[in-house]
Ligand SMILES: *[C@@H]1O[C@H](CO)[C@@H](O)[C@H](O)[C@H]1NC(C)=O
């Protein structure tokens with residue numbers, strides 16, 4: 001009985017990693033420390049990013065159905081926009097992990113994270129991505145003013161945890177919610193919206209806590 005209680009509270013901790021006590025985040029100072037770094041180009045990647053340690057409080061095993069699902073994207077248009085030109089968009093998570101993925105990389109020459117996303121008439125190219133630091137958004141965007149997004153390592157009781165995670169200003173916890181019936185302009189498929197949780201963020205009913213891990 002006691003052992004069972006200990007084991008189940010231990011499992012709860014393990015699966016609830018994002019809000020795990022004593023888990024600290026430290027920024028990775030340089031692209032050269034990230035997966036698939038090339039000395040000649042000073043670029044790490046390309047890689048996708050994906051849902052990791054996602055916590056579903058209503059599932060019996062606390063796991064999210066979208067654990068491991070990779071990055072996608074959608075473009076945004078201003079209301080009343082006359083132009084067909086693409087100026088900005090945001091990184092999302094695919095609703096089906098077989099969907100086409102959006103790639104990201106760390107550009108060491110410019111010291112920034114970039115995504116391979118459309119602009120103008122729709123041609124794909126590398127654009128800087130950043131976090132829209134606003135309590136109601138927190139999205140990972142391109143083509144807009146934004147705070148830098150960075151790679152982080154997590155430490156548990158001083159020991160590094162495996163993997164690299166996206167964050168900004170030492171925050172690496174994200175909230176994820178379904179776009180429901182909204183589909184991406186790019187592939188006409190629904191997706192999941194990720195928001196970086198900053199201290200002012202209000203967590204919504206339809207959201208799940210997650211980390212965003214760099215694959216590779
Ligand atoms: C969370 O768990 C509930 C209950 O099992 C399930 O219906 C829902 O699809 C899950 N959502 C995610 C994102 O895992």
Ligand SMILES: *[C@@H]1O[C@H](CO)[C@@H](O)[C@H](O)[C@H]1NC(C)=O
Nearest residue numbers: 024025026027168169170171
């Ligand atoms: C983030 O953490 C690092 C080291 O842990 C610290 O030096 C830095 O000041 C922190 N940055 C912010 C914005 O809190």
